Amino acid sequence: MSTLAHVFEAEGLATIALGSQRNQIAGTAPPRGLWCDFPLGRPLGKPADPDFQHRVLSHAFSLLDADGPIFAEFGEAIVDDATEVMACPLPPRHDPDAHPAVDEARGLRPAYDRAVERYGNRMGAGRVVDVDDIVGAIESFIRVADGTPWKEAGIPGIPARVAQDIRGYYETAALGLADHVPSAWAGTRWFLDQTRTGEVILSAREAMKEAGVKGPVWFYLTPGDR
């Protein structure tokens, strides 16, 4: 973002760059930079909180009054300390013959549909895997976790993108299960730590790593700190 700020200013546009990572925005030094200590993915801070978002914008636009390059810090921080744990009820076993992850994913479909009806599909399935095919995508990662080489497991696209659709399906379903917008990363922690499909993705990632698959293929199946 800060790189584009430099480029756009040279084209005659006045810019204000928001940044969530202090070292990145300070290092790139855009003409007008506002560091907001917010979680990655939430540059305006709080979803569904217009007053808070307006405070961020008000501070950002105030930088236009500066006579030269300026770097500022927004006065309110939002720190993710991992204390919010989503307690989404997972569906009970329905088909004892199905893999638990498959059964779980099928059971979450009503919650997914509710969330899409309420919010639209902004990050759910559909980038490479249609929602109706999400179970098949999960089954391909089950095969990888069980030892099938990833190229022979039937993953329906670039593994990272397919995993992103699966995670999106679950995190969208979480929005359908929760009565509020969860704090940043709470949906991801729920998916990876509490669901059977999250367990499958982590296991498949580990199996690919152990099998000597190139790093970029398995690394981006989950956030990098995993």
Next chain:
Amino acid sequence: MTDQQVKAMSADIETPDFETTAFTRPPPLSEATVAIVTSASLHHPDDEDFAPADTGYRVLSADRRDYVLGHWSPNFDATGFAADINTVFPIDRLDELAAQGVIGRVADEHLAYAGNQFDLSAIRMDSGPAGGRRLKEAGVDVVLLTPV
């Protein structure tokens, strides 16, 4: 897993150097046309999705709200945007500021780039200037840049 741990992974990524800092003075904000440019790889469903290391941009219409997230990185929270587009792309907030007379007007078109770039040369030399000229020709004065 916490946000701080994810941020720490990129703490040592080298930032680009700019020998000089261009600086453009805008008209009064109450007369300015404002656009949003985001690195969240947003696009409309009927537009082309972002490819890995895509250095191009997509045009986002101000009179639509069907923005979808095309970013390839798993290293950010997406639920905030899923529940409220303004968390990343504050188009409704700009509409409110325009109605209040705080800003002059909201641009008809906004832009999205892919932020997960390791080689910034194409954006610095090609698609960045092209996007800037497009906005300038559309009468934009001020650009708010939002990351994910």
